[in-house]
Amino acid sequence: MQASMLRIDGLTVMPHGVKTPICADVSFVLRPGERVALVGASGAGKTTLLRAINGSMPAHSGTVLLNGMRVDTSHPRSLRRLRRTVAMIPQKHDLVPRLHVYQNVMAGALGRWSAARALRFLLWPLAAELAEAQRALEQVALGEKLRARTATLSGGQQQRVAIARALVQQPSLILADEPIASLDPGMARQVLDLLCTLARDSGVALVCTLHQPDLAEQYFPRILTMESGRLTKDGPYRLATEAQREPGQQQDARLPPRGLMPDMKQALGT
Amino acid sequence: MESLARALQTLVSFLPPDLSAHYLLALTGPVLESIGMTAGAMLIAYMVSLPLGLYVGLRGPGSRFIGFVLSGVRAIPDLTLAILCVIFVGIGPAAGMIAMAIFYTAAVAKIFGDLFKTADAAPLDAIRATGASPVQVALFLIPLKLNDILSYGSYEFESAVRASVIVGAVGGGGLGAELVGTLNGFDFQRTTTLLLVLIGIVAAVDALTVRLRQRPVWLLLLVPPSLYALWVFQPEQFSLLHAVHTIGAMFPPSLDSDAIARLPALIAETCAMALFGTVLGGIIAFPLALMSARTIAPPWVALPVRRFLEALRAVPETVWGLVLVAIAGIGPEAGTIALGLHSAGSLGRLFAESFENVDPAPVLAVAATGARPVAVVAYATLPLASAPIGVHTLFRLEWNLRQATVVGMIGAGGIGQALFEAQQLFFYQAMVAYLLITWVMVLAVDQLSQMTRARAGWITLPAEEIR
Numbered sequence: 001m002q003a004s005m006l007r008i009d010g011l012t013v014m015p016h017g018v019k020t021p022i023c024a025d026v027s028f029v030l031r032p033g034e035r036v037a038l039v040g041a042s043g044a045g046k047t048t049l050l051r052a053i054n055g056s057m058p059a060h061s062g063t064v065l066l067n068g069m070r071v072d073t074s075h076p077r078s079l080r081r082l083r084r085t086v087a088m089i090p091q092k093h094d095l096v097p098r099l100h101v102y103q104n105v106m107a108g109a110l111g112r113w114s115a116a117r118a119l120r121f122l123l124w125p126l127a128a129e130l131a132e133a134q135r136a137l138e139q140v141a142l143g144e145k146l147r148a149r150t151a152t153l154s155g156g157q158q159q160r161v162a163i164a165r166a167l168v169q170q171p172s173l174i175l176a177d178e179p180i181a182s183l184d185p186g187m188a189r190q191v192l193d194l195l196c197t198l199a200r201d202s203g204v205a206l207v208c209t210l211h212q213p214d215l216a217e218q219y220f221p222r223i224l225t226m227e228s229g230r231l232t233k234d235g236p237y238r239l240a241t242e243a244q245r246e247p248g249q250q251q252d253a254r255l256p257p258r259g260l261m262p263d264m265k266q267a268l269g270t
Numbered sequence: 271m272e273s274l275a276r277a278l279q280t281l282v283s284f285l286p287p288d289l290s291a292h293y294l295l296a297l298t299g300p301v302l303e304s305i306g307m308t309a310g311a312m313l314i315a316y317m318v319s320l321p322l323g324l325y326v327g328l329r330g331p332g333s334r335f336i337g338f339v340l341s342g343v344r345a346i347p348d349l350t351l352a353i354l355c356v357i358f359v360g361i362g363p364a365a366g367m368i369a370m371a372i373f374y375t376a377a378v379a380k381i382f383g384d385l386f387k388t389a390d391a392a393p394l395d396a397i398r399a400t401g402a403s404p405v406q407v408a409l410f411l412i413p414l415k416l417n418d419i420l421s422y423g424s425y426e427f428e429s430a431v432r433a434s435v436i437v438g439a440v441g442g443g444g445l446g447a448e449l450v451g452t453l454n455g456f457d458f459q460r461t462t463t464l465l466l467v468l469i470g471i472v473a474a475v476d477a478l479t480v481r482l483r484q485r486p487v488w489l490l491l492l493v494p495p496s497l498y499a500l501w502v503f504q505p506e507q508f509s510l511l512h513a514v515h516t517i518g519a520m521f522p523p524s525l526d527s528d529a530i531a532r533l534p535a536l537i538a539e540t541c542a543m544a545l546f547g548t549v550l551g552g553i554i555a556f557p558l559a560l561m562s563a564r565t566i567a568p569p570w571v572a573l574p575v576r577r578f579l580e581a582l583r584a585v586p587e588t589v590w591g592l593v594l595v596a597i598a599g600i601g602p603e604a605g606t607i608a609l610g611l612h613s614a615g616s617l618g619r620l621f622a623e624s625f626e627n628v629d630p631a632p633v634l635a636v637a638a639t640g641a642r643p644v645a646v647v648a649y650a651t652l653p654l655a656s657a658p659i660g661v662h663t664l665f666r667l668e669w670n671l672r673q674a675t676v677v678g679m680i681g682a683g684g685i686g687q688a689l690f691e692a693q694q695l696f697f698y699q700a701m702v703a704y705l706l707i708t709w710v711m712v713l714a715v716d717q718l719s720q721m722t723r724a725r726a727g728w729i730t731l732p733a734e735e736i737r
Binding site for chain 1: 631632634635636637638639640641642644645646648649650653654656657
């Protein structure tokens, strides 16, 4: 494995017609399997930074290197190939409500499927493909919802379907944009538990934007803080009372035991 | 097989269009006549329907009854009105203009009434509280709804331009009369020219109304030429005696027992024409809509396809019907294809808008997985747009149920064709009987349409689906 899976150098994002940059001179390095929280007030540029990482927001200056390849200057075709390795879990889960759950989940596989296979799966899914969707759903504890209409699921369930879609994508990096913004506190902890466990157990790197610094402290060993487009803090984040404790320990104690996710490695192909 | 070969042969004889300077110059007369008829009729329609709409909108005494009458008049197809006006005032643009003035006064007044009814109550109450008279309240309503008035008003104008060709075809003058002339004279290359001219005029009117909506004051410039058109096209001869005599021959409406026995089959044929026409239109529209959606196709594909859809839509069902009757002969096939061609244009545009208006977030989410563009459309855009597409198709089916009776009146099948044949043979009592039956059918469909609209209230409807 390489020492850095994501390297960002002096990234500035400034769309046309905007006077001040949304992201200004952002630099950081992410190692494979590293879990990072990106905290900051709304409007600090967190979402924009995530979108620049997966290439859906063009960079004004600076470079984004993903697995050794430039994202910011990629042509559409090679960008599409790069995007297969990066799963984005959007803020409002952004599923297609009229599709069945398994169709939304397997949308994660579209990057590696041919166009013909993608169209065939919509009308006529094979047993093996459904089994893959089933495995991903079981990891997010939604195994019984395989054939449900997505619109009939609750907000928390839809958020977990979006996570299952990200798992099917077999990424090396997951970008989660405020994954708990629309959830109640109990559900928020469940979803964070799930994301962190899945990332830790499979060695997938995770960048997760969060509003709440306290949750970030509990779940993430490294925290990046953004203020009006700039990265102002980077590093292990400790409260004074917990200074002695290793930040990873406290949160790992809260997570379910590793044995609960037996299919993880298989589903992610690692 | 043989008839298909003959139809193809006829089709080829429509090409190439006659674009000689001589013929194009000769067309200025009919073009000006059609535009003049439209302008004159619409001037009357707007002048009458604005106060009428305000009155209905403010729910003055008897406004329910007025609304009922407006719905009834609007359910008389423009083609029927034109036939009646030709009988009363003789062949010529005056008949066409009167028919359009009646039809569009009812149509525009109904729409304006509905618009004013939905005006925000709070500012109106505030005005009333200052002790304003009803007239002052009414004048206050106009600026409140100005944008809607302009957009629906201009849509109706565009629709009237197309209708001027329909009413012209049955003796109302202008381009329609010229079109029928070329078809009867087997002068098909010139028919193509006329269709192209119509498409061009509709496109020009469309572009003009978009500009005018931004600067409504310029509309006043259109009033003097419209008044002039009214003056030029006023009916020259209106013989009361002749009219009374003709009406007398029409009453009482009656059908012989044979005709009554054929009625159910004719109505079924009309419904089948509407159904198959809608399906045909949908099948043509779907791929073209995908190709013309700006969010899906590159502009160099989207723009020409969009123009093609607009061209299909610029030619009304009845005009396609006239052409197709010449190609495929009298019968329901011509009517079905005619409905299909116009529907393809309308549905194509509406489908494309449905694709463009989907929630972009799920589309971006699927694209972010590295999916191919085809897969993004199949997994996000299509399922997201399926609900509005279904509603648009349902509306088109209802509209086609109405139009299937009308398109038959030029010989293209169904109950309209029975009316057409009765008229051709001067069986006026039977003709009026068929007129009444089609009127009731259209009225029933209009009611059905209002119920569908109430159910589908969550979708913002474009002007062409507000009826």
